[in-house]
Amino acid sequence: MNPKPLHYLLLFAGVTVLMFFTLSKPQASVPSAPGFQAHRVVAHAMGGIEGLTYTNSYEAFIANYEKGTRVFEADLLLSKDDRLIARHEWGEKFTEMLGQEAMVKPDERGTVWSYREFKEAKILGRYEPLGWEDILDLMERYPDIYVVTDTKQIKTEEFNRIYTKIVQSAKKRDAALLDRVVPQIYNREMWGDVERLHSFEQVIYTLYQSEDSDEQVIEFAKEKRLAAVTMSETRATEKLVTALNSIGVPSYVHTVNEPRSIAKFKRMGVYGFYTDFLSEQDAARAGWTAYLGF
Structure with missing residues (x-):
């Protein structure tokens, strides 16, 4: 007997069995709820661009929007002058990773910047950092996007200040924008903190800091x-x-x-x-x- 047909038969049988067990495993169904759940992908820190991650930049947003992404996570921090901005952290190594070390004085590279310093320090000299108001601009310009918040300050006072700014700034423009803001909470107690400020349509519980x-x-x-x-x-x-x-x-x-x-x-x-x-x-x-x- 020619071994090739037997080889192909066994290969086909093996793939068929594998497909059966794969497809018989519990699969997540598409949720019926509207909103960001219509999408499988969330762009981490506004998505990567040219191999670089954590930029939270305008250009990263555009690049990933053009790929079809519609849900964007934004890292959110308060600046030295209490403005809400999209940045992962203030560490000196992080500043160097983003190519911003020449934009600020050496003794300020690992400190909290003012809003103006943040906006003027372009990432790698070419990518535009985003403040929260810039993100609201994008939400108005692109009405099919959702923004998932990743607040990097989670102490109760700081967290409440951040969400107060999120809610108040959106309501000044159009309260309906908040329907496309998806808060991430980091422990169960934060549910009440968020609900007191606004009853968001969708809330995510993220477990990376949870001990539950x-x-x-x-x-x-x-x-x-x-x-x-x-x-x-x-x-x-x-x-x-x-x-x-x-x-x-x-x-x-x-x-x-x-x-x-x-x-x-x-x-x-x-x-x-x-x-x-x-x-x-x-x-x-x-x-x-x-x-x-x-």
């Missing part, structure tokens, strides 16, 4: 009807993801830049992904073929 057990996360998600739970690759387990899916709460995983990783987590039942470089189309294609390396 899986059982506490599930109960909280069910009680508050959370829009999603976001977790790191190491925190994501099939047990937790399946339990969240069973109560209709989708899971998102951060930060994923490899199609194979997306394929693995989709098999687990994860619904969406925070990413620097991947698009909605990349996430859609990352099925069992990507997992196998085809």
